[in-house]
Amino acid sequence: MNILLNNPIANLHGSDFLRFYIVVIILTTLSCYIHIRIINNKDSNVPSIPINPDPYEIAFLKGKTTEVVKLAFLKLIQLNYVQVEDNKICFINRIIPNSTLSSLEKYFVDYYSDPKNFHDIINTAAKLKITKEYCHRYSLKLQKYNLLNSTESQINLLKWNIFGSLLLFSLGAYKLIVSLINGYNNVGFTAILMVISPLILYSICHNIRITKNGKKYLKNLRFAFKDIKKQSKHLVASDPKFLLLAGLFGVSSLAGTPYESYSNIFVSDGSGDSGSSCGGGCGGGCGG
Amino acid sequence: MCLIDLQLAMAKLYTDQSLRNNFLNTPQLTGIQLGLSDLEIKQLEASFYQINFFADSLKNKRMNEVTKFFHLSYSRLKNEFEELFDQYALTYLPSGIKKHQDDSEKFVNYINNIQTVNEDLKTLLNYELINFKMYNIKFCFKIKLFDRYLIDFLKDYTPQLLSRVDEKKIIYSKRYCIAIWIKFYPDGKLWHIVF
Amino acid sequence: MDNQQLKELPELGVGLGYRANLRSEIFFHQDKIDFLEIIAEHYIDMTPEKESELELLKNHFILIPHAINLSLGTAETIDQEYLIKLAKLIKYLNPPWWSEHICFTKAGGIDIGHLSPLPFTNEAIDVVCNNIAQIKKIIDTPLILENISYLLTLPGQEMDESEFISRILEKSDCGLLLDVANVYINSVNLNYDPITFLKNLPLERVIQLHFAGGHWYKSVLIDSHSQNTPDEIWDLMKKTIELCNPRGIILERDENFPEFCELLNEINHARKIKLSTKQCV
Numbered sequence: 101m102n103i104l105l106n107n108p109i110a111n112l113h114g115s116d117f118l119r120f121y122i123v124v125i126i127l128t129t130l131s132c133y134i135h136i137r138i139i140n141n142k143d144s145n146v147p148s149i150p151i152n153p154d155p156y157e158i159a160f161l162k163g164k165t166t167e168v169v170k171l172a173f174l175k176l177i178q179l180n181y182v183q184v185e186d187n188k189i190c191f192i193n194r195i196i197p198n199s200t201l202s203s204l205e206k207y208f209v210d211y212y213s214d215p216k217n218f219h220d221i222i223n224t225a226a227k228l229k230i231t232k233e234y235c236h237r238y239s240l241k242l243q244k245y246n247l248l249n250s251t252e253s254q255i256n257l258l259k260w261n262i263f264g265s266l267l268l269f270s271l272g273a274y275k276l277i278v279s280l281i282n283g284y285n286n287v288g289f290t291a292i293l294m295v296i297s298p299l300i301l302y303s304i305c306h307n308i309r310i311t312k313n314g315k316k317y318l319k320n321l322r323f324a325f326k327d328i329k330k331q332s333k334h335l336v337a338s339d340p341k342f343l344l345l346a347g348l349f350g351v352s353s354l355a356g357t358p359y360e361s362y363s364n365i366f367v368s369d370g371s372g373d374s375g376s377s378c379g380g381g382c383g384g385g386c387g388g
Numbered sequence: 389m390c391l392i393d394l395q396l397a398m399a400k401l402y403t404d405q406s407l408r409n410n411f412l413n414t415p416q417l418t419g420i421q422l423g424l425s426d427l428e429i430k431q432l433e434a435s436f437y438q439i440n441f442f443a444d445s446l447k448n449k450r451m452n453e454v455t456k457f458f459h460l461s462y463s464r465l466k467n468e469f470e471e472l473f474d475q476y477a478l479t480y481l482p483s484g485i486k487k488h489q490d491d492s493e494k495f496v497n498y499i500n501n502i503q504t505v506n507e508d509l510k511t512l513l514n515y516e517l518i519n520f521k522m523y524n525i526k527f528c529f530k531i532k533l534f535d536r537y538l539i540d541f542l543k544d545y546t547p548q549l550l551s552r553v554d555e556k557k558i559i560y561s562k563r564y565c566i567a568i569w570i571k572f573y574p575d576g577k578l579w580h581i582v583f
Numbered sequence: 584m585d586n587q588q589l590k591e592l593p594e595l596g597v598g599l600g601y602r603a604n605l606r607s608e609i610f611f612h613q614d615k616i617d618f619l620e621i622i623a624e625h626y627i628d629m630t631p632e633k634e635s636e637l638e639l640l641k642n643h644f645i646l647i648p649h650a651i652n653l654s655l656g657t658a659e660t661i662d663q664e665y666l667i668k669l670a671k672l673i674k675y676l677n678p679p680w681w682s683e684h685i686c687f688t689k690a691g692g693i694d695i696g697h698l699s700p701l702p703f704t705n706e707a708i709d710v711v712c713n714n715i716a717q718i719k720k721i722i723d724t725p726l727i728l729e730n731i732s733y734l735l736t737l738p739g740q741e742m743d744e745s746e747f748i749s750r751i752l753e754k755s756d757c758g759l760l761l762d763v764a765n766v767y768i769n770s771v772n773l774n775y776d777p778i779t780f781l782k783n784l785p786l787e788r789v790i791q792l793h794f795a796g797g798h799w800y801k802s803v804l805i806d807s808h809s810q811n812t813p814d815e816i817w818d819l820m821k822k823t824i825e826l827c828n829p830r831g832i833i834l835e836r837d838e839n840f841p842e843f844c845e846l847l848n849e850i851n852h853a854r855k856i857k858l859s860t861k862q863c864v
Contacts, residue, residue, distance in 0.1 A: 148643060149610050319575075320639055327607040391706045392658035394737065395690035402695055428738040438735040441803060446697050452838075483694035485627050485652070485665065524630035574631045 109271075110278045117275055118289055124271060125297045128264045132305040135260050139253050140311045144246045147317055149324050155340075155347030156202075158321060160238040161247060161314060162347070165226040168235055170351050171343055172205050173221070177362055178338060181209055184361050187218050204234040247314035257308035264305070265298035272297065322348050332357045389425055397422040401432075402443050403481050412436060447477050453488040454495055457520050461512040468509055472499060492517060511538065515567065519580070526574035531566060538565045538582055589758055592725065592790055593679050595645060595831035597854045599846065600793075600808075602836070603636070608843035610643070615847050618645040620833045623681070624652055627668045641676060647791070647831065648673055648681045652694075653718070655728070656687035656701040656711050661718065670722045679830075680725040680790060682760045685711065685751060700733035703740045703747040708754060715755040727758035727790045732765040732797075732806035734772055744769070745783035758790035761829070763820045764806055768797055771804045777819055786827035794820055794853065795835040809838035812849055820853065824860040832857065 104110070112120060159167035173189065176182040179200060183190045191209060201209070207230050212221060225231055242248040249257070272294025279287050310318075328345045335341055337358040345353055354363035389397075400407055400422065411418040411432075419429030432439065451473045455462040462469050476498045482491040496517045499505050511534050522528045570579040596617025599609065609616060619640060626637050626648075640646055650669060653661065673681050686698040701707040715726065730748055742750075752759055761784070770777035794817075796810030812834070823829075832853050836846060 146642075149613075149639075151611065151613050319635075323635055323639060324610040325607045327604065331607075389739070390658070391702065391704070391710055392690075394702060394739070395656075395658055395687055396693075398699065398737065399690035399693040399695050402699065403693055424738075431738040435735050441734060441801070442697075442699075445805070446695065449697060481693065482696075483689075483692075485624060485668075487694060487696065524632065526631060575635055 105278055105281065109275065112275075114279075114284070114286060114290075118293070121271065121275070121290065121293055121297075125268055125293065125300070128268055129297075129301045129304055132260050132264045132301060136257055136305050136308060137312075139249060139257060140307075144313060146313050146320065147245050147247070149320060153321060153325070153344060153347075155343040157238045157241065157347075158318070158344070159347040160235050161242055161310065161318060162350075164309075165231050165235050166222060167347070167350075168204075168238075169222055169225040169231060171347055172202070172208060172225075173218075174346055174351065174354075174359065174362060175201075175343060176205055176208065177359065178342065181205075184218065189218050189221050202234075204231060242314065245313070245317075246311055247317050249309060249311055254308050257305075261302065261305050261308070264301050268297040268301060269294055318348075329353060389423060389428055393423050394428070397424055401439055402446060405443070405478055408440060408443060447474070450477060450482075450488075450491060454492050457489070457492040458513055458516045460516055461509060464512065465506065465509045468506060472502075472505065472509075489520075492520075507535075511535070518567070518569070522569035522571065522580070523578055525571070528569050528571045528578070530569045532568075534565050534567065538567070588725070589788060589790065592758070592830050595647075595679070597832045597834070597850050597857065598644075598647075599850060600649070600833055600835040600837075601640065601646075602840075604840065605836075605843065605846075606636070612843065612847060613643060616644070616850065618647060618831060620647045620649045620682075623648040623650040623669055623672055626672055627665070637675075645678065646676050647678050647833075648676060650681065650683040651698070652688050653683050654688040655683050655685065655714050655718075656707060657689050657714070658687075658706075658710050659690065661714050662689070666718060666721055673722055673724050678724060680727050680758065681722070682727045682729055682791065684729045684731050685748060686731045698731045698733075700731060700735060700737060701747075702737035703742050703744060705741060708747065708750050711751050712755045715757060725758060725790075727760045728752065728755075729760035729762055729793065730765050732762070732768045732772075734803065736773075743783075745780050749783065749785050752785055752788050757788070759784065759786075759788045760791045760793065761789050761823065761827075762793040762806075763823055764793060764795045764797060764808075764812070764816050764835075767816050767819050768804045768806050778822060781819075781823060781826065786823075789823070789827040790830050792820065792823065792829045792832045793835055794832065794849075807838055808835045811841065811845060812852075817852070817856070821856050821860060824857055828861075829857075 109117070109120070156168050156171055159171045173182060177184065181191060181201075189212065191212060207228075208225060211228075212225075239248060243250050272290055276287050276290050276294060279290070325344060325348055328341050329349060332342070332345055332354070333356050335357070342354065342357065342359060345357075346359075352363050354360060357363075401411065407418065411422075415429055415433045416426075419426075419432070424432065451470065454473065455469070458469070473495065476495050479498065480491070480494050482488070482494065484490065496513050499510055499513055515532075515534060515538055518530065518532060522530055565582055567582045568580065571577070598618035598620060599605070599616050601609070601619040601621045609619070621637075621640065626633055629637065648669075653665065653669065655661075684698050685701065687701060688695050688698060701711070718726065728748075728751065730744070748759070751757075766777050766780060769775070770780065794812050795806070795808040796812045796816065797804050797806045798809050799805070820832075834846060834849050834853065
């Protein structure tokens with residue numbers, strides 16, 4: 101017990117400990133960050149842009165199974181299987197021609213019968229076994245091209261994050277308790293650092309899923325097909341480019357298209373996806 | 389006449405409307421001022437239609453390039469835009485690799501200094517110019533207050549940009565609006581919102 | 584560039600003049616476009632967006648830089664700063680060749696902003712060839728020269744256009760980028776026979792072709808790259824290909840863009856003409 105209350109760290113004066121604590125925070129965050137960089141930056145070529153990019157694959161790369169489910173329902177809306185009314189999904193057509201729907205989409209048509217709140221559907225559908233299995237092939241393919249980290253790498257990185265966060269929190273908590281036991285009350289800064297340092301570490305090191313190549317690939321795809329955003333107002337409702345648009349830029353990019361009501365579901369509650377607030381009309385005139 | 393002088397004379401004729409008018413009215417006098425021989429004056433006089441045609445196409449090309457920077461302003465106020473550009477084109481001749489960008493900036497400056505120009509057009513032009521510049525620089529953080537309600541103009545043009553704007557919730561006067569541009573790194577995304 | 588070097592230039596097929604608003608369609612149809620021609624000036628002093636664009640294009644297509652403002656025919660010196668930037672771009676792209684126009688765009692500090700015809704004189708030939716010699720010291724990638732469309736014949740003409748072009752090509756040892764549309768448009772506006780014009784050119788030096796459709800304005804046919812290619816230009820292209828062996832053909836379109844499939848149809852048609860003509864030969 102004595103050694104816990106009487107050791108070099110416990111005996112450090114307030115300002116000295118804060119300095120020491122800040123150095124530990126920086127070193128821990130830095131080592132986690134470097135570790136992530138090393139794993140994410142594995143040397144390999146960014147794949148070329150395919151002629152027929154798969155919107156589902158892109159959606160999965162961008163945002164896991166939830167994005168794939170959003171896209172599957174967009175396709176069901178496009179094919180008139182589904183209607184959106186007051187944030188609810190209604191299935192209006194259950195005759196399934198085999199060729200037009202994927203196994204996942206067919207399953208959704210079968211599985212959901214009553215009108216349901218859309219967010220409930222998205223949340224449950226994303227967790228279904230069939231959805232996970234369906235997306236697994238995307239996961240494998242994207243890992244093969246080094247666009248996503250392997251599950252092992254992700255677990256490894258997560259462990260580093262958890263270990264780093266625990267270390268920072270424990271060190272602060274330990275000093276806080278020792279100081280209080282010894283009758284010191286000026287522990288405000290230590291308490292603040294104890295809370296925010298794990299958050300800082302998380303915010304810097306949270307990206308453990310997508311690799312640097314993956315980000316670059318996504319950026320290339322978005323750049324190559326940016327014009328679809330501009331064209332979207334003039335596309336016919338059945339155009340498959342809507343799926344690519346939503347896969348690349350998120351469902352909220354469907355604003356101003358026949359699928360605006362679907363896009364609004366995600367905008368109204370603030371769960372809109374990345375890319376929606378990017379300057380949609382900027383730089384139109386970059387001609388030389 | 390040697391090539392260097394002929395090219396200079398032609399460049400002036402192609403780009404200076406008052407010089408062309410002078411040449412049309414007093415070909416001999418203007419031709420001599422340009423250093424042309426009698427034979428050359430006669431040949432160019434005979435080709436005056438072609439010179440004028442080429443000069444017009446240069447001006448149209450200039451305007452065409454400038455409208456690429458101002459899609460919104462041009463599509464909204466086409467006639468006024470063209471009229472003003474015709475006036476402006478007489479006052480300035482751009483040069484260099486970025487000449488169209490330079491031309492656009494100078495055009496906006498010119499418009500800003502004319503009191504009688506439609507304020508909507510002025511605001512839109514200034515907005516689009518800033519927008520273009522922000523889009524093409526490496527880092528930016530800019531907030532700009534416009535004394536015109538831009539959203540009415542922008543909503544048809546950039547639905548994605550304004551997808552989060554719920555007009556029913558706008559309770560303040562539609563007199564002003566604020567535009568913000570943020571870019572953190574050179575090839576990064578430009579975060580832009582108008583409200 | 585002697586005949587042997589010309590023969591060694593690779594066969595690129597049929598491609599499209601790259602315009603940013605066609606980007607997504609170009610990527611959707613990569614397999615139908617053999618190569619792209621980019622306007623070099625758009626990639627000098629680049630913005631970050633243009634840098635990304637160029638890198639992306641370079642990773643997916645063979646790119647041919649097409650310069651428009653070097654002002655090869657200017658009697659003043661070539662803009663050195665511009666030339667160095669252009670050289671840097673060409674080095675980065677490492678294309679099989681690059682191109683410029685036989686014209687002047689600058690004089691006495693005035694940037695005319697468009698391709699202006701030169702007088703067909705010996706002095707102009709010397710000026711162009713001296714400028715090219717200066718350029719070749721900095722850029723060793725083969726340069727090919729394009730014929731322009733024009734309305735005005737400048738005073739002091741000492742020869743016709745075909746002789747003017749031929750002598751420049753021979754003296755500067757450059758290849759020819761034959762703009763078939765320009766040949767046709769000039770022949771209409773200036774009233775001459777395009778076939779005779781073609782036959783007077785050193786066709787063994789033709790490396791690349793351009794084709795496009797123009798429009799009529801005030802009784803003048805304008806090379807605006809704004810319409811589908813008319814039959815007359817297709818016919819002229821067919822006859823040109825019968826007479827020479829272009830390594831690449833580029834469709835140019837700058838305005839009034841149609842559905843992309845129409846551009847693809849034109850590319851495909853040019854490809855068919857080239858294949859069928861070569862088979863016949």
